[in-house]
Amino acid sequence: MSLWERSGWKGGFPFSPTRLGPLGRAVRGQGGDVDVTAASICDTGATLPRTTPAALSYGRIVVPDALTVRVTPASRRTAPRRASLRLLPIGAFTWGSATPPVQPRTRPDHTLIWVTGGRMRLDFPRSGTILEPGDVRFIPSGTAFAARPRAGAEGHVLLISPELVAEVDPPLPRSVTAGCIGQGAAVLAATLQALVEEAARSPDRKALDCYLNVLSLRLSRLDPERDRRTSAGAALADRPLVDRFLALSASEIGSDRTLADLAQDLGTTLTQLDRACLQARGRRAIDLVHEQRLERAAELLRHTDRPTPRIAQDLGYASHGHFTRIFVAATGRTPETYRQQMTRTPD
Template sequence: MTAPSIPEAVPAGPGLAASAPAKPVSAAFGMRPALREGRPVARQAGMRLLPLQAFIWGSRAMPPQPRTRTDHTLIWVTEGRVQLDFPRDHFVLRAGDLRHIPAGTAFAAIPSAGARGHVTLISVALAAGAQPPLPERGLGAHVGTHAAQLEATLHELAVETANPDPGALSCLMNLLSLRLGQLMPDRPPETTDEVAPDLPLIERFLALAEQQLGSARSVAELASDLGSTTGTLDQACLAARGKRAVELIHDLQLERAADLLRHSNRPTMRIAAELGYSSHAHFIRSFVAATGRTPDAFRAQAC
């Protein structure tokens, strides 16, 4: 589409404008793909990564009207604003906001002048095997303290898609989906009169829980250390993340387990013990339920 309101953008095909032609990402040792500035990268293997300022989507009308995409779209704003229009809803994404738009959804996206961020376009085929699956109805969230981990995962995906290995891509998709599940969900306008989430308590709880993974301490003990109660902590977790405190601890365990499996040679029995699982079998059951693979199979795919 043409975009007269943003003169620096050059059309790159129907509905998509880019600041310059896409070039392959260098996979040389020590090099990382530039996601913050520059050009679209990594068109191979069913995934494309674009700088936000190079992405405009919608009809040729001005302003663009919602138009359907056949891939999943992940929009993460790090600076500025993005106008996001659906047939019946309109949103403004600001710095720190993230939106997952499922394939087949009609929408229009227009970044403001000076907007920065990341856009990830994921093919249906690549996303189909993700465990846990990408949200069927999309996701509106705040990245918050997860920015560094999320960006690192996107960088790894960019490197892998430059020279794709199906097994590694599958594992990285699983990790991306798991990280998205960790984000704080956006709160719709009609719920703004409810009790606001206790963000300081949430942040202190997650930091303490991560620090003491493997100690097998109960939620009640952690809540007591934070000067709270189990009920108050659960309410804060449900309001901020949509999950109870014990479920968030399980998510932290799984995320740490995935990192250890990918970046260390520690035996799975040792990982289970270090992360506070009651047994090796319990670790395997939990990992399979979350990722669809055993820990050994996950590690074997060279993630």
């Protein structure tokens, strides 16, 4: 009873002040993201800057409160979600479940992925693919996917809050859109950069809508997606079947594609492929693939500092434990012991 009768409550709620800083303050997040509260968006007279894909700068732009759209009733005393744009380097963007094997997860924002160099693995619940230079994917909010950049991958990822595109005309795609950028790379690069820069200049929403319209138009005019089976077969058509198979499997190492898929790309069947491998190398196709993965793992252990769980994930092993068991059976040493012995400097 005495607590309820305290006269000290008249001066305010008797809890200590919150340690949370004010909203809109610059905060450095994972992957080098920086949150910046936008003070302005430039006027509609701005023109697209001349920007090359390599010259894009990255960051996060939070749209001012005046432009924020509340999507749920204010039933709790929490700050409303703030509409924002984020432009990230592709090597800093990984999405999916936290534990291997990586499983698709949904995101609340629209995701635009553009690969300019290297490769990136993109998986959906029932399909997966490898993105190569020039490939573009637009993934609407609420779509489950997993993304894993390969070593040396280059490109850009744009994350867009759905609140920002509610009035865009023509609207952004409502389903996953796949294609190649082709001759429009300069326009797309300039648009991505302009979206981030213009969102930070003035409270005028018209300029931001203008660039979002340009982005929507650019996505509607992508070149058709490449036929990977045709390109893979054509590139290797003049080589013997087993050599073609080994080259293709090396390029797909770590992917979820089966041996039957690779055999189909090569215009043969798994039975014929196995027979050819036994005649040429004395081993079945699956054994040759396992050998390739072990050789690649040993190379990564010798020449990189990449953690062994990440190596196991990149090479398509079910888990770190599975990778360790296979490596010990082949070499008699754990991956960690092998790395220590192979990188030890002589006395």
